[in-house]
Amino acid sequence: MTYFKHESAYVDDGCEIGEGTKIWHFCHVQKGARIGRNCVFGQNVNVAGDVVIGNGVKVQNNVSIYTGTVIEDFVFLGPSCVLTNVTNPRSEVNRHSLYERTLIRRGASIGANATIVCGMTVGRYAFVAAGAVVAKDVPDYALMVGVPGRRVGWISRHGLPLKTPDVSGVYVCPESGLRYREIEPGTLRCVDLDEEATLPETMRRGRSTTTTSSTAAARHDGPKSIVTKNFAVIGVAGYVAPRHLRAIRETGNRLVAAVDPHDSVRILDRYSYEIRYFREIERFDRHLDKLRRGPEESRIHWVSVCSPNYLHDSHIRIFSEGFTELHTEVYRRTLAGSGFSIAEARPSVEFVHSIRAARK
Numbered sequence: 001m002t003y004f005k006h007e008s009a010y011v012d013d014g015c016e017i018g019e020g021t022k023i024w025h026f027c028h029v030q031k032g033a034r035i036g037r038n039c040v041f042g043q044n045v046n047v048a049g050d051v052v053i054g055n056g057v058k059v060q061n062n063v064s065i066y067t068g069t070v071i072e073d074f075v076f077l078g079p080s081c082v083l084t085n086v087t088n089p090r091s092e093v094n095r096h097s098l099y100e101r102t103l104i105r106r107g108a109s110i111g112a113n114a115t116i117v118c119g120m121t122v123g124r125y126a127f128v129a130a131g132a133v134v135a136k137d138v139p140d141y142a143l144m145v146g147v148p149g150r151r152v153g154w155i156s157r158h159g160l161p162l163k164t165p166d167v168s169g170v171y172v173c174p175e176s177g178l179r180y181r182e183i184e185p186g187t188l189r190c191v192d193l194d195e196e197a198t199l200p201e202t203m204r205r206g207r208s209t210t211t212t213s214s215t216a217a218a219r220h221d222g223p224k225s226i227v228t229k230n231f232a233v234i235g236v237a238g239y240v241a242p243r244h245l246r247a248i249r250e251t252g253n254r255l256v257a258a259v260d261p262h263d264s265v266r267i268l269d270r271y272s273y274e275i276r277y278f279r280e281i282e283r284f285d286r287h288l289d290k291l292r293r294g295p296e297e298s299r300i301h302w303v304s305v306c307s308p309n310y311l312h313d314s315h316i317r318i319f320s321e322g323f324t325e326l327h328t329e330v331y332r333r334t335l336a337g338s339g340f341s342i343a344e345a346r347p348s349v350e351f352v353h354s355i356r357a358a359r360k
């Protein structure tokens, strides 16, 4: 026997288990399961029949891997995470022949207590946060948080959030230095290493966690990494200003809507493809109003106004009523004249700091 099995664990006949794999206390590997090399199964893990598991997979305590699940190489399954195989289970109705397939692709991590609804594919190196519920396919390198899980950003192969791309759209992992780029909206690829290539030996020893990396250290001085506030930007008097976009991103927030009668699309596209863009303020306002009535995670929390002047008076009035925070590069006199409370608006030099302060 080239693998290790603790005496309290059961491995049924007809299983394939690769060399160097360790199966710890109270595990049960059921008939027909195929497990690769150098995997580790913590305490109380159940691997159902016919499950396929690759090499170098780590499964923490109390995980059940059901029939229909395929786990590729180097996947990490956090403690008590849940994989499912029937969407509509009923005790009285037998659906044994209808098990749905769940695919966890190479290098993905599933956080503690997270749930993957069946039929989903979790992409390569994606990261599902602790407690998240994944009910949609997850792209490669996506960082998924919350219930329902939504992508709040990208994460590197080393598990560090990828914050701000440089001017050419390249993200650099603060730990490994590997570079990443969105090749199309919603698709990230590593520039330096093919997704299927093995990590070079020199890159295999972790040097930082998300809380010790330099970006994280900077973040903890100010804002945190995970997006929690949605922004809308108004660029009526000129164009949407890139410095606003940068400030929103650098403070870990998310831009979801923008209005500008001019052609800001190219500026916005360099930032993200996920922004709803409007040319008419009325349609923009209606959109925000719809979001305001929707769930908390899609609501606009803050509105940022680029280079305001008298053209903005009416918009500032509209938006000052509906939002807890309104950021402007304020011409104080203009705003005072518009009847808007300048105490709530902040000049651009304070823009980043004010977001940081408000997020504490």
Ligand SMILES: CC(C)(COP(=O)(O)OP(=O)(O)OC[C@H]1O[C@@H](n2cnc3c(N)ncnc32)[C@H](O)[C@@H]1OP(=O)(O)O)[C@@H](O)C(=O)NCCC(=O)NCCS
Pocket (backbone or CB within 6 Å): 060, 078, 079, 110, 111, 112, 113, 128, 129, 130, 131, 132, 145, 146, 161, 210, 211, 216, 224, 225, 226, 227, 228
């Ligand atoms: C998702 C994760 C990687 C984020 O790490 P991070 O970048 O260091 O995040 P931070 O601690 O800076 O938190 C940033 C924000 O996200 C929130 N957050 C962090 N983890 C979260 C989670 N799992 N679900 C929801 N929100 C989360 C924080 O409360 C914080 O919110 P705030 O900005 O409103 O204050 C991490 O929290 C996580 O879930 N890791 C999985 C741990 C795990 O399961 N390990 C298993 C092996 S023991």
